[in-house]
Amino acid sequence: MGRSPCCDKVGLKKGPWTPEEDQKLLAYIEEHGHGSWRALPVKAGLQRCGKSCRLRWTNYLRPDIKRGKFSLQEEQTIIQLHALLGNRWSAIATHLPKRTDNEIKNYWNTHLKKRLAKLGIDPVTHKPKNDALLSTDGQSKNAANLSHMAQWESARLEAEARLVRESKLRSHSYPPSASTSTSGQLVNKTAWNGGWKKSSEGNGVLSTVNDLESPTSTLTFSETAPPPVMSTPLGANAMTMFEFVGTSGSSHEAGIIKEEGEQDWKGLGNSTQLQEYKEGIDNSMSFTSTLHDMTLSMEGGWTPERTNSGQVHVGNVIEEGFTSLLLNDSGDRSLSDNGCESDNSGGTANGSGSDSYEDNKNYWNSILHLVNSSPSHSPMF
DNA sequence: AACCGTTCCAACCGCACGCCC
């Protein structure tokens, strides 16, 4: 199909946005909605191309954006989803409410990719770089099965992400929230695009409101109404998976956000916890899965756990398990050539191949569990 | 203090795709 240049570049400003520009853009969108992005700059009195305005809005000024450090849970969600979806940042972003694809992409490239690499896990394939262990007997076949399943799930998620985007476009009931701009401004709005209205900071300078919740503490998922489409019997639980992400509750107030989270990663890894993780999944987690008809039989007990209860409990079990798995090799520890295989099981530290295999299996287990739980947990389902 | 290398992220660029005429 034809492609037109994004805009007439002559005379248009590029580079960082100034507070004044932000203000103009916000004021216009709050009053009129964005409408046609191409037409917006002229109407809003901005010397920018529409694309730049759209980006500034979607990645920064939009009120329903959570900024600040990623929580441990968010990190893990990103890693798990990346294992399934690859660099489909927008699809991943649909699972992380209030995070933009750009932010997730940046975070992946600057933090998570390196961390996985450090662990000896290929950030592209999410397999151990030393893949010899997987190349034998039925394991490669299992990997192929998983890969096939991931592709299938990926396609499904993509379609569903589209649906959610469409439904979001139709939805216009946003609650009050705050967002920050680069200049440190805080903007406080109550409506957007038919629903948003500026909350009367009449002086033209959007005010700093000290008592606003910090960006990382404003995430409450009741704010985002489930899309009208694709309701599930578990609709009310749709947010379960993310409920603890960035809430003002324990994790945030306890400072368990990224930097501290990294410490967490370091502190959690040991074989006992790995075992607890496995047991925890067996005992505590139940899934309603769109994949439940697919049997994935991995050697060594790789079986999808599922009950018929329809109840979903995704909590710290999987988080900690995944954390343990990754953190055995994270942080300050220098990795030898055998990378994750050296002592992934923490306390055991025997570097046996079977441990590596077990850990890799658990790594993928955790990912599979995420997939299993996603359809009924994520905001879009 | 000055310099230099690294990290991080906001913003840009170009392609792809869907919709409409």
Add this chain to the structure above:
DNA sequence: AGGGCGTGCGGTTGGAACGGT
């Protein structure tokens, strides 16, 4: 059917911030 338009998406980059020497 095919072309134009609008927008979404993912890759890349520029420069500020930071840390080390």
